[in-house]
Amino acid sequence: MEKTALSQKLEYVKQILTTANQFDHAVNVLMYDQETICPIDAMEDQGEVMAFLGNESYKLIKEPAFVEAAEYLYEHRSELEELDRVMAEQLHRNYLQTKNVTPELQHEFSRVFNRSFVNWSKAREAADYSLFAPSLHALMILLTPVSVFFDTLVKIIS
Numbered sequence: 001m002e003k004t005a006l007s008q009k010l011e012y013v014k015q016i017l018t019t020a021n022q023f024d025h026a027v028n029v030l031m032y033d034q035e036t037i038c039p040i041d042a043m044e045d046q047g048e049v050m051a052f053l054g055n056e057s058y059k060l061i062k063e064p065a066f067v068e069a070a071e072y073l074y075e076h077r078s079e080l081e082e083l084d085r086v087m088a089e090q091l092h093r094n095y096l097q098t099k100n101v102t103p104e105l106q107h108e109f110s111r112v113f114n115r116s117f118v119n120w121s122k123a124r125e126a127a128d129y130s131l132f133a134p135s136l137h138a139l140m141i142l143l144t145p146v147s148v149f150f151d152t153l154v155k156i157i158s
Helices: 005-036 038-061 064-075 082-098 103-126 131-156
Strands: none
Touching: 005 038, 005 064, 005 082, 038 064, 038 103, 064 082, 103 131
16 A cells, blocks of 8 residues: 655654754663762763764754654644654754754754863852853853744744
8 A cells, every 4th residue: 555645754854853852862861970979070071972972863854854844743733642643742842942943053052061161060069150151141141042033933932
């Protein structure tokens, strides 16, 4: 039996999401390690690996073929079973929230966030939170355009 366009796209989306989830799981394992037993001197390198793996996951869902398939599912969500419909709606919301966030920007955010975590850990250990100030400033600079975007998005969809 020949698969319909809907079933082909659904299968493709699920396949990509499975791969993306594997990258995300690896990031979560590394994050847990970083937050619990990772020596401070190794945290920055571990953060770079986390940023790389997270970005690989992000690039998968930003691929034009994935976006097209996910949006097709959203447009045909009434034809999907309930769990698949909910997935299509969530993917659509995620797309609207991140459509202007490039993989390069996401990677840079991850790198800044991870460096900030390392600096926070060092500042906490030294009880000198001024060590964290440059990281806080870098996060604010990076997040300002993103927060303006999300504020605008909330107004649009509300």
